[in-house]
Amino acid sequence: MNGQHELAGLQRWLFERVLDAAPADAEAAAALVVSGHLPATDRVEVYRHGYAARLVECLEDDYPALQHALGAGPFEALCRSFIQGHPPPSPSLNYYGAPLAQFIAARPERWSQPASELAQLEWALVEAIHAEEGERLDSAALGRLSPEDWSRARLVPSPTLRLLGTRHAVADHYQAFQEGSVASEHWPSPGESAVAVCRREADVWRVRIPTALTPLLSSLISGTAFCAHLTISYTRSMRISMMRRVPISSAGSAASAAANPESNAGTASLTLRLPNPAPISTVEMVAFGMTRPTI
Amino acid sequence: MDTERFGLPQLGFGVGLRTVHYEHILREQPRLGWFEVLSDNYMHTKGRPLAFLDQIADRYPVALHGVGLSIGSTDPLNLDYLAQLKALRDRVDAHWVSDHICWTGVNGRYGHDLYPIPFTEEALRHVARRVRQVQDYLEAPLVLENPSTYLDFRGSTLGEAEFIAALLEEADAGLLLDVNNVYVNSRNHGFDPLEYLKRLPLQRVVQLHVAGHSQAQGYLADTHSAPVAAPVWALLEQAVRLGARAPLLVEWDADIPSFDVLQSEVALAEACFARAS
Numbered sequence: 031m032n033g034q035h036e037l038a039g040l041q042r043w044l045f046e047r048v049l050d051a052a053p054a055d056a057e058a059a060a061a062l063v064v065s066g067h068l069p070a071t072d073r074v075e076v077y078r079h080g081y082a083a084r085l086v087e088c089l090e091d092d093y094p095a096l097q098h099a100l101g102a103g104p105f106e107a108l109c110r111s112f113i114q115g116h117p118p119p120s121p122s123l124n125y126y127g128a129p130l131a132q133f134i135a136a137r138p139e140r141w142s143q144p145a146s147e148l149a150q151l152e153w154a155l156v157e158a159i160h161a162e163e164g165e166r167l168d169s170a171a172l173g174r175l176s177p178e179d180w181s182r183a184r185l186v187p188s189p190t191l192r193l194l195g196t197r198h199a200v201a202d203h204y205q206a207f208q209e210g211s212v213a214s215e216h217w218p219s220p221g222e223s224a225v226a227v228c229r230r231e232a233d234v235w236r237v238r239i240p241t242a243l244t245p246l247l248s249s250l251i252s253g254t255a256f257c258a259h260l261t262i263s264y265t266r267s268m269r270i271s272m273m274r275r276v277p278i279s280s281a282g283s284a285a286s287a288a289a290n291p292e293s294n295a296g297t298a299s300l301t302l303r304l305p306n307p308a309p310i311s312t313v314e315m316v317a318f319g320m321t322r323p324t325i
Numbered sequence: 326m327d328t329e330r331f332g333l334p335q336l337g338f339g340v341g342l343r344t345v346h347y348e349h350i351l352r353e354q355p356r357l358g359w360f361e362v363l364s365d366n367y368m369h370t371k372g373r374p375l376a377f378l379d380q381i382a383d384r385y386p387v388a389l390h391g392v393g394l395s396i397g398s399t400d401p402l403n404l405d406y407l408a409q410l411k412a413l414r415d416r417v418d419a420h421w422v423s424d425h426i427c428w429t430g431v432n433g434r435y436g437h438d439l440y441p442i443p444f445t446e447e448a449l450r451h452v453a454r455r456v457r458q459v460q461d462y463l464e465a466p467l468v469l470e471n472p473s474t475y476l477d478f479r480g481s482t483l484g485e486a487e488f489i490a491a492l493l494e495e496a497d498a499g500l501l502l503d504v505n506n507v508y509v510n511s512r513n514h515g516f517d518p519l520e521y522l523k524r525l526p527l528q529r530v531v532q533l534h535v536a537g538h539s540q541a542q543g544y545l546a547d548t549h550s551a552p553v554a555a556p557v558w559a560l561l562e563q564a565v566r567l568g569a570r571a572p573l574l575v576e577w578d579a580d581i582p583s584f585d586v587l588q589s590e591v592a593l594a595e596a597c598f599a600r601a602s
Contacts, residue, residue, distance in 0.1 A: 162371035
């Protein structure tokens, strides 16, 4: 056996034990590892323990609200169960926790659904942190669109934007967690809910969305042209940025605001007129994360 | 500190850049020679961490320090990883790139830990060849750290210091001398840390590390979670006297304290260097 193969064999031997894929073998350990004041198996155990501990720590960083809701012990048990079936797929741990929500959803515990939805929100926050912010929506560019362009215009979502529809009030729960006002081992209450997550510079935003609006926002995010759903009037004074409040009205005028761009000054105001009877007459929609119009 | 090693600058005293200190650093702009950046934390993000790093690298010299190169692995070198590392190095104009003399995974799997290499002639040739390949790719010297380890392989035919010295000579690489790791290993494996230092090619030391460790059950753990221990400061002083007068970095990765505490550790390091003069 040449040196490369010998080295490879030693690495495979140790790594199998680190991953718990092979049983601790005291005889083999003693044959391969110097014992000294610490037995050979204990020395291997340092690395086996370190592997799981590091990955648990990684998941703790990404899912603090979930850890709080489950309690420290059950959360660690959940993580260790996850880790067994999910060896890290890359040299980076930034995205190691991505499959956790799906893993939880498949579990039989009564808390699996709220826990999975809470994990979805926390993962959306992680993704917003690591995604490129991209260019920002330039309100002047919107203002330059001709009426003909509006019929074809689409909004390009920021890579940081995530929209979640959930069956539990996870956004309210997470806010309470942030404020320290939710007790451990409490779960988000049942109820249809939607939340959008987006980042601008250092700030990551969580915005509750009326559930009736999520199909519309989803449609805009997926690139559907405005005209497929609505006509739009635009007030130049609005500050379209990472987050902007957008009144939507079924009775608005597509032309009025464009003709008087200083009207409604001080408010963030895209006025969207729904061409068909809207599910709600007037709602306050928070649209955000759109980087630019494209036609 | 005016000696140049590999043509690399003497940056003085620095600390490891950690997320919790971003805003403090940008707001207060503390007096500090440089920051060491954990490259793996920035190679796979396009978002907020990178935006903060860009701002800090505009204001301070930086060097990259990684844990994922896996220079000792028998897996092929990860060319994607190297490309991302080089891109980050160029983006932040890092003065040098360092990683550990270890392996972090095998058979396409990743353990995210620093696993020990058997100190054999065969492993030496294997690692040296890979170091040269990395240096060719980076077009710069690679700086390699002596890692903390918790086991020795019976098949080792060289001591740790001899292995490192031979590796650095054969690959013409720099040394990141982690003084805490020398101390931790000396306790865990039972050797004289001063004799260990004397066997190293200290003229190749490009950077020094100091950090805190913890007492685990039957061994010392390199946890980076505490102030630098007194024996480590004493060993640092010895290392400087022996010629390892290089830029120094205080590492603190768990239970991270306020930035003021890190600066207090830096002040202790400066005093240590002054005593060794």
